[in-house]
Amino acid sequence: MSLNQIEKAQGVRVRSSQDLAAGLFMLLLAGLAMVMSWELPMGTLRQLGPGMLPKSFAVICAFLGALLVLSSLRFEGEALSGWSWRGVFFVLGAACVFALCIRGFDIGPIHVPQLGLAVAGPLVILISGLAADDFRPKELVIFAVAMSTACALLFKYALSLPIPLAPWLLGI
Amino acid sequence: MDMFSNLALGFGVALSLQNLALCFAGCLVGTLIGVLPGVGPIATIAILLPITFGLDPTGALIMLAGIYYGAQYGGSTTAILVNIPGEATSVVTTLDGHQMAKQGRAGVALGTAAIGSFFAGCVATLFIAALGAPLTKLALLFGPAEYFSLMVMGLCFAVVLARGSILKAFCMIMVGLLLSTVGTDLETGQERMTLGFAPLADGIDFAVLAMGVFGFAEVLRNLENPEARDVVKTKIGRLLPDWNDIKQSVAPVLRGTFIGGILGILPGNGAVLGPFASYTLEKKIAKDPSRFGKGAIEGVAGPESANNAGAQTAFIPLLTLGIPPNAVMALMVGAMTIHGIIPGPQVITKNPDLFWGMIASMWIGNLMLLIINLPLVGVWVKLLQVPYRLMFPSILIFCCIGIYSVNNQPVDVAFTAMFGLFGYLLIKLGFEPAPMLLGFVLGKLMEEKLRQALIISRGSFMTFVERPISAGLLVVAVVILVVALLPSINKKRDEVFTE
Amino acid sequence: MKRTVLGLAAALSLALAGGAHAQAYPTKPVTMIVPFAAGGPTDIIARIVGDHMSKTLGQQVVIENVAGAGGTTGITRALTAAPDGYTIAMGHLGTFSAAPATYPGLKYDPINGMQPIGMAGGTPILIVGRKNLDAADLKAFVAAVKANPDKFNEAHAGLGSVSWTTCTLFKGILGTPKLNAVAYRGTGPALNDLVSGQIDFMCDQIVSVSEQVKAGTIKAYAIASAQRSPALPNVPTTTEAGLPEYQIEAWNGIAAPKGTPKEAVDRLVDALNKALNDENTKKRLLELGTVLPTAAERTPDGFAALIKRDAAKLDPALKAAPK
Numbered sequence: 004m005s006l007n008q009i010e011k012a013q014g015v016r017v018r019s020s021q022d023l024a025a026g027l028f029m030l031l032l033a034g035l036a037m038v039m040s041w042e043l044p045m046g047t048l049r050q051l052g053p054g055m056l057p058k059s060f061a062v063i064c065a066f067l068g069a070l071l072v073l074s075s076l077r078f079e080g081e082a083l084s085g086w087s088w089r090g091v092f093f094v095l096g097a098a099c100v101f102a103l104c105i106r107g108f109d110i111g112p113i114h115v116p117q118l119g120l121a122v123a124g125p126l127v128i129l130i131s132g133l134a135a136d137d138f139r140p141k142e143l144v145i146f147a148v149a150m151s152t153a154c155a156l157l158f159k160y161a162l163s164l165p166i167p168l169a170p171w172l173l174g175i
Numbered sequence: 176m177d178m179f180s181n182l183a184l185g186f187g188v189a190l191s192l193q194n195l196a197l198c199f200a201g202c203l204v205g206t207l208i209g210v211l212p213g214v215g216p217i218a219t220i221a222i223l224l225p226i227t228f229g230l231d232p233t234g235a236l237i238m239l240a241g242i243y244y245g246a247q248y249g250g251s252t253t254a255i256l257v258n259i260p261g262e263a264t265s266v267v268t269t270l271d272g273h274q275m276a277k278q279g280r281a282g283v284a285l286g287t288a289a290i291g292s293f294f295a296g297c298v299a300t301l302f303i304a305a306l307g308a309p310l311t312k313l314a315l316l317f318g319p320a321e322y323f324s325l326m327v328m329g330l331c332f333a334v335v336l337a338r339g340s341i342l343k344a345f346c347m348i349m350v351g352l353l354l355s356t357v358g359t360d361l362e363t364g365q366e367r368m369t370l371g372f373a374p375l376a377d378g379i380d381f382a383v384l385a386m387g388v389f390g391f392a393e394v395l396r397n398l399e400n401p402e403a404r405d406v407v408k409t410k411i412g413r414l415l416p417d418w419n420d421i422k423q424s425v426a427p428v429l430r431g432t433f434i435g436g437i438l439g440i441l442p443g444n445g446a447v448l449g450p451f452a453s454y455t456l457e458k459k460i461a462k463d464p465s466r467f468g469k470g471a472i473e474g475v476a477g478p479e480s481a482n483n484a485g486a487q488t489a490f491i492p493l494l495t496l497g498i499p500p501n502a503v504m505a506l507m508v509g510a511m512t513i514h515g516i517i518p519g520p521q522v523i524t525k526n527p528d529l530f531w532g533m534i535a536s537m538w539i540g541n542l543m544l545l546i547i548n549l550p551l552v553g554v555w556v557k558l559l560q561v562p563y564r565l566m567f568p569s570i571l572i573f574c575c576i577g578i579y580s581v582n583n584q585p586v587d588v589a590f591t592a593m594f595g596l597f598g599y600l601l602i603k604l605g606f607e608p609a610p611m612l613l614g615f616v617l618g619k620l621m622e623e624k625l626r627q628a629l630i631i632s633r634g635s636f637m638t639f640v641e642r643p644i645s646a647g648l649l650v651v652a653v654v655i656l657v658v659a660l661l662p663s664i665n666k667k668r669d670e671v672f673t674e
Numbered sequence: 675m676k677r678t679v680l681g682l683a684a685a686l687s688l689a690l691a692g693g694a695h696a697q698a699y700p701t702k703p704v705t706m707i708v709p710f711a712a713g714g715p716t717d718i719i720a721r722i723v724g725d726h727m728s729k730t731l732g733q734q735v736v737i738e739n740v741a742g743a744g745g746t747t748g749i750t751r752a753l754t755a756a757p758d759g760y761t762i763a764m765g766h767l768g769t770f771s772a773a774p775a776t777y778p779g780l781k782y783d784p785i786n787g788m789q790p791i792g793m794a795g796g797t798p799i800l801i802v803g804r805k806n807l808d809a810a811d812l813k814a815f816v817a818a819v820k821a822n823p824d825k826f827n828e829a830h831a832g833l834g835s836v837s838w839t840t841c842t843l844f845k846g847i848l849g850t851p852k853l854n855a856v857a858y859r860g861t862g863p864a865l866n867d868l869v870s871g872q873i874d875f876m877c878d879q880i881v882s883v884s885e886q887v888k889a890g891t892i893k894a895y896a897i898a899s900a901q902r903s904p905a906l907p908n909v910p911t912t913t914e915a916g917l918p919e920y921q922i923e924a925w926n927g928i929a930a931p932k933g934t935p936k937e938a939v940d941r942l943v944d945a946l947n948k949a950l951n952d953e954n955t956k957k958r959l960l961e962l963g964t965v966l967p968t969a970a971e972r973t974p975d976g977f978a979a980l981i982k983r984d985a986a987k988l989d990p991a992l993k994a995a996p997k
Contacts, residue, residue: 021603021604021605022340022605024603024604025343025346025604025605025606028600028604029346029350032350032353036353036368039367039368039370040356040367040368043360043365043367047634048629048634048635048636049629049630049633049634050626050629050630050634051625051626051629052363053360053362053363053365053367054367056352056356056622056625057353057356057367057368060349060352060353060356061353063349064346064349064350064353067342067345067346067349068346070342071342071343071346074342080605081605083603083604084603086603087395087398087399089398090394090395090398090399091395091596091599094391094394094395094398094567094571094595095391095592095593095595095596096592097568097571098391098571098574098575098588098589098591098592098595099588099589099592101572101575101579101585101588102575102579102585102586102587102588102589102592103585103589105579105585105588106585108585120576123575124572124576127568127571127572127575128568128569128571128572131567131568131571132564132565132568134398134567135398135563135564135567137562137564138564139564142565143568146565146568147568150568150569150572151572154572154573154576157211158576158580162204162207162208162219164218164576164580165580165583165705165736165737165738166576166579166580166583217711217712218712220712221712221717221737221739224712224718224721315866315869315870316870317870318867318870318872319856319867319872359743359833360833361832361833361857361858361859362832362833362855362857363833364776364777364833364834373743373747373750376742376743376747377741377742377743377747492866496866496869496891497885497886498862498863498865498866498869499862500862502711504862505711505714505860505862506712508862509712509714509717509718512718512881512961512962513718513721513722513958513962515958515961515962517881517884517885517963518885519884519885519886519888519889520885520886520889520891521885521888521889522885582739582740582741582742583738583739583740584740619859620859623857623858623859626857627856627857627858627867630827630854630855630856631827631854631856631872631873
């Protein structure tokens with residue numbers, strides 16, 4: 004009762020853009036899960052089907068999302084802050100380059116040969132290093148070579164993980 | 176008493192020069208792979224299996240066990256220093272451990288973790304020696320229904336992990352549960368939410384999710400605000416805990432050891448719950464719960480002890496019943512069978528040397544780990560002084576190699592990058608990823624146990640209430656939830672009224 | 675394009691190996707893909723056999739665990755690799771005989787689309803029940819299940835696993851395909867619930883259950899092989915116990931991609947046979963409860979025949995199984 008009065012007095016407005024976005028994010032995620040698990044059978048109580056839990060979880064996610072949206076209109080909270088694309092691009096890009104190079108890859112017409120750790124290692128460090136505001140090119144190159152050598156020795160030889168080193172050059 | 180003569184036999188075996196050397200080698204390798212993010216004990220033990228062919232079975236198992244609990248020690252180092260939980264059991268350590276590191280108390284956090292783990296290891300060793308055999312009955316009391324209720328209780332713990340909004344913590348648990356259902360359905364083989372993408376057929380790997388939302392996302396967050404990361408490197412502070420720190424940690428260590436030890440015995444990886452349960456307890460009984468998540472030493476001491484105690488008591492079902500409670504223990508079964516010892520209820524009587532030798536070696540191994548780790552604290556803390564522009568590419572390359580080596584699948588690395596983006600988005604939206612990880616870990620087990628229990632009970636939900644242990648666990652779950660929710664509901668009301 | 679790059683790489687590695695003259699296979703480590711997690715029965719056999727094969731080949735046999743989808747992920751990767759003899763796979767009954775009927779979208783053909791090398795070892799399958807089941811022997815047990823299928827719960831380690839495959843065959847023979855099946859993640863947890871009496875029976879490899887049977891915590895009804903096992907001499911065979919139709923063994927065997935050069939195949943067959951004839955390797959395998967393959971089964975043709983025979987045996991039951 005009293006809650007409603009306060010709300011009326013102040014009007015409905017977004018008090019926390021972060022919470023609002025979080026709520027919408029939960030609703031989106033729930034919707035996505037619902038669509039993706041739509042065709043899975045729910046089963047019976049005695050024999051739960053593969054769709055029972057994903058769908059139930061999605062419904063609860065949607066409910067929580069709606070609650071978050073409502074609370075963002077009612078309680079004061081943080082606003083959304085900016086998003087740094089530089090880090091996302093270089094850091095995550097470096098990881099993807101590693102994934103593409105380590106064993107080689109075929110995506111449609113693009114063909115990447117098996118380059119192995121000898122190439123993927125330095126690339127990860129060089130590319131991700133660009134994400135820092137204060138990177139120094141010379142230092143980064145030296146570090147990339149040293150670090151990759153250390154990793155090769157550590158993982159390939161000390162821990163003997165079956166990781167390709169340079170199949171195109173050394174055959175391993 | 177029998178126990179002492181048995182332990183004497185065990186120490187006689189474990190203190191031979193060869194076994195001491197193997198134990199040390201195991202602990203050293205374990206610490207190393209624990210510190211490296213991504214490379215876990217499973218991969219390492221598998222790779223080292225053929226090397227143990229030439230050894231006698233006791234020596235081989237002593238070394239492999241050393242790798243396992245050594246990795247638990249090392250894993251907390253990475254959790255504290257760079258906020259990456261190498262394994263599900265060190266997720267909680269990131270909460271307060273990394274905060275302590277940011278406040279320049281990395282050395283204290285590492286030292287507390289090492290000493291707490293050592294203590295827990297000692298107690299757990301005695302525990303196994305004294306009560307190993309009778310305690311196996313506990314594992315047999317837990318059927319699917321009890322296990323499901325235990326998982327529900329575990330999820331209720333997660334609410335307490337929240338820093339800030341409880342509603343958002345709930346959201347994260349649900350997202351974790353939702354992510355855990357991705358992959359091939361165990362019973363019907365149908366693919367769920369995989370979009371027909373083959374690498375997703377077995378679901379999302381824990382390492383992929385954890386490295387993504389903790390490791391990569393943390394790097395992105397740090398790149399954004401240079402001030403936050405500089406705090407870590409400017410202040411070094413004390414290297415070891417002082418008397419005050421130790422006084423604060425004694426009780427949490429004791430409680431953590433007890434909780435972790437009990438949960439470690441349960442089948443189906445009950446050990447993962449130990450650190451969460453310990454954290455929940457410490458936060459609930461603390462005089463000032465708001466310190467948690469901001470570098471409370473109890474939040475490191477308790478869970479780290481629980482984690483190590485659980486890692487050790489997990490050997491009980493393996494050694495006495497021959498039933499491996501988790502993936503690493505399944506691998507130990509492999510190691511034992513490779514040496515012609517088939518684990519089962521008869522190992523104690525048939526191979527007393529092996530059984531008691533291994534138990535004694537655990538205590539010795541824990542001592543060695545303390546000796547290896549304490550001097551290393553200084554080295555680890557120095558690592559924080561490496562400029563961040565060089566540190567984060569190193570974290571990245573270790574993560575990439577580590578994730579690749581989990582399944583030898585390059586696409587896992589790309590997935591981790593994707594989860595890095597997802598984790599960054601979560602940070603921006605004000606979500607904490609720790610409860611999500613717990614939801615994810617428990618989700619798979621929970622669904623499996625729920626479905627098993629319902630098939631066995633022929634579709635009756637009453638089975639969860641009719642069975643006393645299950646009912647008891649559910650009551651605890653409800654109590655935790657009410658206790659956690661009440662203050663926050665009151666607080667929100669207050670906020671509304673003061674507005 | 676891919677060929678040229680591979681060719682170049684091969685040429686380069688040959689050049690590095692020190693001669694313009696082509697050297698005999700193998701000139702670099704051979705990767706053996708194990709399509710299951712490390713430490714499981716298939717992984718152990720692969721590591722034991724691979725360890726000795728390295729000696730004969732003069733190059734390391736590197737075990738690479740590529741787990742997923744009942745082993746089909748790893749086998750797919752191995753069989754679609756370049757057929758140069760440097761990628762081989764250790765599969766089992768499930769991945770080579772049962773997979774086509776279990777997974778409709780399977781991306782390889784174990785009968786026509788691969789080069790078998792040979793069988794590495796077989797593991798007998800046991801039908802085990804909880805210790806306080808009323809039925810005293812297999813006959814009584816089968817009668818009880820047939821009379822009252824709804825009273826029984828069977829445990830298995832997930833669709834596509836050995837326990838699921840062999841138990842599906844068992845239920846197919848009994849004519850009770852819809853019997854309550856409880857899925858577990860791995861046989862360890864399933865065994866735990868069998869020992870504690872939550873579930874009634876399961877079919878599993880002898881190595882996982884033999885110690886429990888010896889200790890009397892579970893009951894063994896029969897072994898689904900032609901002979902009794904030296905590990906459990908008191909357990910009758912299915913033929914002795916009155917269910918001769920139920921004969922199945924969980925074997926492991928090595929295969930390479932189709933089109934692997936004959937020279938490489940011969941070398942691998944030779945290395946496998948030398949490994950299986952080695953006293954130390956033999957001893958290790960026997961300790962695991964493994965049955966060593968016959969001379970015929972160690973050859974590509976004999977192994978291919980085995981794959982075909984078991985596929986034909988399993989096909990009807992697997993296709994009729996509720997999925």
